[in-house]
């Protein structure tokens with residue numbers, strides 16, 4: 001029988017934390033006061049693929065920024081139920097947000113040449129005309145399906161003010 005001696009060395013390490021004055025300068029972390037959705041137009045490089053990855057609406061609330069002539073985000077997904085849409089007009093002129101229930105692609109709505117507007121026969125509701133710099137909201141009850149949202153002020157749809165919404 002072999003007796004194995006184990007030397008248990010209990011090293012008590014005393015951590016003396018002295019001199020914490022290392023980072024003593026008072027340059028505070030700078031103000032990150034910018035709002036949630038900063039209007040960042042697609043710059044030349046590194047643009048996030050907004051169209052391939054829809055922004056999921058959480059807490060049944062979404063803010064969509066309008067500018068000349070686009071919405072951001074332009075692709076949304078949501079779960080069925082009531083959703084509070086806020087239109088934040090970051091542009092210089094009036095915009096609106098009309099939600100249409102349709103399977104069509106964003107570019108496939110027909111614009112009436114006389115009015116330069118698209119049909120609102122499939123509208124399920126809207127945030128009506130909102131002045132530049134202003135914000136307006138509307139609560140819409142969404143059933144599962146595919147939707148488009150458009151700004152239906154004359155000419156704005158054709159100029160690019162449309163986006164997709166998928167509801168599950």
Ligand SMILES: [Cu+2]
Nearest residue numbers: 095096151156
């Ligand atoms: Cu518009």
